[in-house]
Amino acid sequence: MLTSIVVLFTLAQAPTASPAAPAPQRPSQASPAAQSTPKRASNETYPAEQVRAGATMFAAQCGFCHGRDATGGQTGPDLTRSTLVAEDARGDKIIPVVRTGRPDKGMPPFNLSDADLAALVAFIHDQQIKAESQQGGRRAVDESDLQTGDARAGQAFFNGAGGCARCHSPSGDLADVAARLKGLELLQRMLYPSGRGGARTPAKATVTLASGQAITGRLAYRDEFLIAIKDAEGWQRSWRTSDVKVTIDDPLEAHAALLPKYTDTDMHNVLAYLQTLRQAVKP
Amino acid sequence: MTRSALSLLFCASIAAVHAQGLDPAMLLKAAPDSWPTYHGDYTGQRHSKLTQITPDNVRQLTLSWAFQTGQAAQIKASPILVNGIIYVTTPDNMWAIDARSGRQIWRYTHPKNEGFHIGHRGAAIYKDFVYLTTPDARLVALDARDGKVRWNVEIEDARRGFWSTMAPLVVRNHLIVGVSGDFDNLPGTLKSFDPETGKVQWTFYSTPPPGTAGAISGGATGGQMWITGTYDPELNLVYVGTGNPTPVLNGPVRPGDNPWTCSILALNPDTGTLAWGFQASPHDTHDWDAAEVPVLIDAPFNGQPRKLLLQASRNGYFFVLDRTTGKNLLTTPFAAANWAQEIDKDGRPVPDPAKEPARDGRLVAPNEGGGTNYRSPSFDPKTGTLIVSAVDGYGIYFFKEEHGDYGWAGADYGVYSKGFLRAIDYQTGKLRWQHDIGSGSGAGVLTTDSGLTFTGDSTGNLLALRTSDGTTLWHSAIGGVGNGPITYELDGRQFMVVGGGGVLYSFALPEQPRSTQSSR
Known part of the structure; x- marks a missing residue:
């Protein structure tokens, strides 16, 4: 029955969705917790009041995935060890991610006001600053x-x-x-x-059409009903699985x-x- | 006027006032034109007697309407339906929708708050009250006609870390409500409210706070009851599953079995007293709630007719209990599980100490998301199978003293997972069939008497399968499906309603052209 595994490859730092379909609720498979806190690009500090407002906002909207203190939760990475946060200046990198989400990794988009976004950014940076000075006792694996x-x-x-x-x-x-x-x-x-x-070590798919023509490429998407590959020229091509024969070569198996x-x-x-x-x- | 005439008049006027509401006695036998509670009825079987949509005609299924919540939040709730009105929720929101057209009747939005906005299971209805639990752990009673707030009471103090996503359970004049809260060391708390006034009738602690009579949990807190329970009116027992202990991954600080965390409990709904408990995961250190739906069936077991309770639990094991006594009849894995040394004489898996989270990491199945999770299973009586969204997953679990003893108190990371819909024979625990649903969790499940199983895969396809063998008969790529569809019959037509992403969809067989109908 039925289908073999859907293999989704995502790059943790890729800012855009992978060609694979959004996979709601899937926990991120990797965590940056092994990294030490990255060097911060900006020395900016934020007003205590804004940080407090951000803490409230963060707990309500982000805490379940990223932990209330932003050090990571069951499905979201530790933001105090995030390179993206370290490279962010006043929200230029964080805000676009919050607004658009990362649907390929189960993060929804958030529709927040500019003031709320600024407070979130302030809180996340404040947590990263605290993390730099406070390595012990944290939920981390060294x-x-x-x-x-x-x-x-x-x-x-x-x-x-x-x-x-x-x-x-x-x-x-x-x-x-x-x-x-x-x-x-x-x-x-x-x-x-x-x-x-x-x-990346992507799986390859070979799709054999009814005519006998075989097309091989990087597996871009697969579910029970659809197979898609990225062909040699970079185009994604898809077929109904019921119309073709599919062979997957996935070294990760x-x-x-x-x-x-x-x-x-x-x-x-x-x-x-x-x-x-x-x-x-x-x- | 005589007293009896007076009381007759009184009864008649009550009936008139509540003619469009829900008499809680109706919950004992849910009408086919309703889905009046989270599970559809008290058994938690999520099996419908409706047979208009069949394996032969399901391929004609077509969209009747789609309701846009306009929210980014996925609909994880089960809608409820009473008197032609659907009530559906997301965190902070409830919509009343005309079930015939998908048009909004009213919307309630809870004031902005600091609680966790993780998901929401659904609404409950009693007479003309409809209830919403909230991220800031409040219970809001709305007028079912117009969405106006009747009252709004605290379930627990959100500032301590409680929140609530639960669809309350109505039993006669009790409104039974649970909370969540894994990031703080909080007692497992279930409360019964007066559905008319919002006054607390009783409080049950699965982990009684220190100093409380019967503080038996060995230093553990937690054990939250965050999924709607089931009810046996003959035994007058409510069945609820309890969540994991806190601190979550730090086992050494809370030695022993930590009752009643990760347990299936039977409670008296009038008093909140415990009739019996069965611990699915003694001394859990992996966040494996046993909060999953306790499904009630009356069926033979080893040739004897029995009142049974089935649970596919987050720890990867399938349990069959006698629900009168709580005695275990069967314990068997239904998903990858490598954490138990043996099954003890009471049917409890015994945790292997070598698989407790450790400084250098332990490779453990299931992963934190579990062998299954909040997505409701369905019991199909004809095939005698519990059909459940299952995951074979591995995670690495870490704990060291520096992680402390508050809240999560450890770290864990998913490594790999693969999802299946599995049909479990309730008498043997053996799999009749499984259906591959991709690399992660699927969705809740609905079965119907015509032999259909509805669910979703992990990539956003809504599926209709043949219940006897799991073969796909129909699908539609509607977006991430959370809990299973509900079904009901209105105007002679069977509808199947399901959330896909932030949209609520209604499917049915094509309408007959009017001329055809009238010529019949």
């Missing part, structure tokens, strides 16, 4: 928390039971993975690379298949092994 594995055992799992070596190479695609990705982000992408940081098999020890061991891969080895 790189130092993730050092419990055995790299040698992880290497054995990588080459053996885990089957990682079938697609990955410590001297190839993963040669400098520990230099590119750290802490929680490395762990998350190791478990299931849902698109944050690093290169191996990651999903591993999730029920990992023990926590395996997981920490493979992470420890990946953390040793810091240098690109040039052939």
Whole structure:
């Protein structure tokens, strides 16, 4: 029955919706919590009254996803560690996101007055300023928390039971993975690379028409009734699934298949092994 | 005039006044031209006896009307329908809509407030009162005719972190209302209000505050009852599920099972006293509410006719209980779950301490969203299956002492999830079929006696499936579907009404041309 998984790829920093259909209520699959607080572009401070108004507004409208203190909730990332917030100056980056939402990641658009938006921006920046001076005691995962594995055992799992070596190479695609990705982000992408940081590894779809013509491209969208690919020229093309034969080549399926098999020890061991891969080895 | 004549006259005048309202006795047998409560009736089965729309003609289903809320907020509510008027809600809003045309009769907007605006489950109606719970944890009684405020009372103090999304449950002259509040350590609180005056009749604590008689929760707070319960009039018991304990991910600070968090409870609606409790997740540390709908069916189990309660719970397990006694009859997983060591003699999954959130992270199924969530399942009596929106998901869960012991007190991140609609045999827990609905949660479910199942997938398609095997018969891409559709018959025509994004849609079979009708 029926259909195989819909694979949605989104880039965390992409300001526009992915070509995939909006997926309401889907939790963001990645969190920037592994990052330390990014360096702020602006030293602006905000009046206490505006921050207070923003706190109220934030709690009501944003808190359920981003946490009442903006440090992240069940479906929304920690904004105090957000690069976008750090790069924002008086709302130039935050306000467009609030107004248009990020439908690809389940964030709805918000229709707020300019004063409310300004207060929100003030509160979010104030929380980020506080976060810079207050690293302890927060709901965060630090790189130092993730050092419990055995790299040698992880290497054995990588080459053996885990089957990682079938697609990955410590001297190839993963040669400098520990230099590119750290802490929680490395762990998350190791478990299931849902698109944050690093290169995207999109699934390919081959659509065979009734005429026998086969078209291959990056999988752009799939549900039970529709298949869409991005073709070589960048056009999205779609067909009714009932009219065509579809083959999906999704390298990430191996990651999903591993999730029920990992023990926590395996997981920490493979992470420890990946953390040793810091240098690109040039052939 | 004699006394009896007087009282007769009095009764007659009451009947006249409330002729267009809802007599709560009607809830015992909901009429086909109504959907008078959140679940449609007291059982929570969300199964309709209507058969005009069938597997053979469902492909002709067509749009009757669409009502634009004009809101960005998705409609997650179940609408209710009484006397040809639909009442539908989003946070801070209620609309009364003509069920024949989709035209607005009135709209109530709650004053701007600081509460959580996460979602809203729906309205409740009693006589000519209609009720809205609010993000600032208030209960507002409106005149069902024009939306004017009759009264507005506090359920709990929103400044402490309470909010409410719940569709109240009406049982005779009780209006039973729950709250939410996961970001603060708050006692699990359910209240019964007088539906006419708004006065509190009783308060039940699932986690009695320290110092209260029967403080049994082992230091845990939480256990909020945020989904509308069900009711057995013969036993006079209301069934509610309770939410997770707080602090949420910090287990060590609240040792023991933490009753009655993550539990299914039976309460006397007249007094709020606990008849029995069953804990679906003892000592939960993963935010797995057992608040999901406790579905009531009268059906054989192992050859014996029984009063049963079914719940597909957020922790990934399906439970069958005897609802008279609370005794467990069946516990079996219906979604990916790797957190339990065993099932104990009372039918409770025993949590594996190795899967408690830890400093270096634990890979746990389900993820925080759970094996299922607020989306109501449906029980189809003909096939004997509970049809539920299920997710196989994995998350990583962290807790370290530095996270403290207040509110969330930890961190967790979804890694991967895949959604299915699953048909669970209520006697064995085995899956009869499953239907792939994409990479996340689907929607609530409605079944009908003609053998149809209506639901939504995770990409915004409304689906009609054949209940016996899950085959797709019809679909329409209407946008994100929250809870399941409702159905009713008006003017001889069966309608199916469902929220897609911020729009409420009504579908029906095409109208017969008038000439055809008159020539019949």
